[in-house]
Amino acid sequence: MYYDIAFILITIIWIILGNSKLKLNPLFVIFLACILLGILLNLSATNISFDIFNGFISVSKKIGLLIFFGVIIGICLEKSGATEIISIGLIKKLSFLPITYIINLIGFLISIPVFCDAAFIILSSFSKKISELTKNSKKTIAVALSTGLFATHVLVPPTPGPLAAAASLDLKNIFLLFVCGGIFAFFLSLIGGFYSQKFIQETKTISEENLKVLISGMSTKKTMSFNLASSPVWIPLVIMSLNPIVPSKINILTSPAFALFIGAIISIYLSIKNIKFKKLLLISLKQSLPIIGITGMGGGLGQIIKNIDVVSWFSEIDGFTSLGIIIPFLISASLKTAQGSSTVAIVTSASIIYPMLSVFGLDNELGKTLAILSIGVGSMTVSHANDSYFWVVSQFSGMDVSTTYKTHTVATLFQGIFGIIILFIIYKVIVFFN
Template identity: 35%
Template sequence: MIDLLILILLVAGIVLVTARWKVSPFLALLGAALLGTFLYRLPIAESVTTVTQAFGNTLGNIGLVIIFGTMIGVILERSGAAIAMADAIIKVIGNRFPNLTMTLIGYVVSVPVFCDSGYVILNSLRKAITARAGISALATSTALMTGLFATHTLVPPTPGPLAAAGELGVAEDLGLIIGLGLVVSLVSALAALLFATRLSSKEFAALPAERDDDLEVQDYEELRASYGKLPSAFMAFLPIVLPLLLICLGSVAKLPNAPFGEGVVTDALVFLGTPVIALILGLIAAVFLISGDGRMARFNEDITEAIRVAAPILLITGAGAAFGAVLNASPLTDFLAENIAGMGLGLLVPFLISAALKTAQGSSTVAIVTTAAMIAPMLGSLGLESTEGTVLAVLAVGAGAMVVSHANDSFFWVVSQLSRIPVGTAYRTLTVATAIQGVVAFLVVLGLAAIML
């Protein structure tokens, strides 16, 4: 019981120092790991080694994947490819279903692009569609936000679920995570869409625009023109679709029944479907999106920005792994095995832990990484030690990381301020929508568990 109390105190400490005092999650997790070695009375000679080896091994396994995924996202954002993807979806769906259009655009764009950046890029498009359709901005803002949020927490190569896969030892099964994640995130986004549609005629007193060139008042065509000539829809989607397709094919090729036979084809698909190789090929495809004079200089700028964005994620991921390794080496593992195994909590544990961390400190990525580190030693006790069980645990963690977005979440402020939604109204709409989609996502995961486990 004392070991469980220590865990609760460590987690509470992480939440307190990150949420209240704004300490870097990297330092909070690393500090909790080092403090845990003393509180759990690990041998002094092994304590530092446990932390450093877990940190290094995790970055070795998943670091390059996070970096290359982030590089693709930055290039898509800066080249105008995200706008090109949005235009392509509008051509298919048309303007008759504005909320559905915004949901699907967000759902696609947020696979490689951070949801915060995605909303900034697409906000003028949202405004244009809102004006054209004559509906409330509350509806389109909620639809776009939740569409972005769905894949952001559930579908690799977004860093959160990617890091969770590495933490829980299923990085080689990304094809399965991507396939199931796309289904779970789509259902959760559609559930939030139903809520958003109810807001289509809801009036609200919009906040005043802060400046004349604010994205909210900038004309969509002007934003579009600022990127110069946009890439074709094929080239815009290629850096996303290519690695996802290769990873999925690689996963299929490794199935025991050898669907592609045994030989050069299978070996090639397994190699090309390795996440690092697949994302390198996606990055090569993304390079062709950079056009005009000074392409090399712009490419170098994009790569530098991607490294800056990826660095804190890498550090948080490594520190989370170190914290998990300390928990795994502690007597807590035996306590949990003896007391949780018979309770039948299963996937509810990762979902609730992730939801609590998300609600308390705001960052979905931090909630995902921290939860994955915490539950890694518990997978056997929860009955999730199989590959399928661990993959579903990754998705349960992602579902929890949606519940809920409010004032301590930067995404909440990006959406509410760019859409000029007052805080009180945002709580009643945006926050409620993220709660709905998080719970629905978890229910879908439970449904998959009933079939797969």
């Protein structure tokens, strides 16, 4: 059994080296990891191929459409100018808060349909203008935005990471993950906002005069209301929330795939004048297929790992099961820090953790959701120079590398530490009452 655990560690080391040092395509790295682990476990070529294929198909068919529709929504919101309208709308509604928290919550909401790196680029000029108008430092506003975007990106579907983890851990209730992940990401986002407000620079509320200047300088003319601009996000939520009350014969109409399909249709309607449908499909496929491939290959790795009886081995270790929710975090944080990609950290961690769920008492729907949140928090701990998001934040905020380390990187560490503490307390409370 010790050899089997060593083989898993060797596989993890390969994934880290392949991504961070050799700079290989993550899909290729995980594919080779599957083969490497299969060979180390003395599996036949037929069994290795069979496991990779089965795992890949199993995960891809669960999340493929979800990721594809999510990507369409994100692209359309960007092209239609809806992201800017949502941002202005939130500033109006939350003008009683310090601007740091408003920007932070804008990031939290926008990152539900838009990938965090793309969203930061889209909102960078907007955040710089706010910084100039309110006379706050750019780094304060930038970190408030980056932490808000990051929290949602690693915790809330339909972003790829949480969906991949849900597929790998065989979580069927995606809406439960959306609700729990959304609430948890909201608090983690505010932790990032608090860090920016208290440890970088304290900001004040935005004045009505500055708000008018900001609105007048919008690059997108207001052609839609806040509710319409945000409808591709909230309408799918409403549809999924109806699942418990609709008859079982038509519950497919409240499934996550159908809900996001409706969201995608609405978003296409909003952007129909801004991007041709054929071009939209090509861009969406270009962005979604690599992610689906990586997550699917993570399913293949998970299938190979199932050949190891990790449950009996870990069950014999005194005190190990009491760590429960901490282990997924530690694995994910180690992978994130070592190789940089949050998605790869989530996919790999979920594949490793799945056989251990019963040991930790996390093999029910709520337990799997908590495990995914633990993996998600780990995958944001920490963002530094081997993370593409780190460079997006640095370059589009105008911060040098040293400043980005002292602000953005430390802020993600702050979020990660407080996030796992909060999650551990929740886990212990649930265990106590059960």
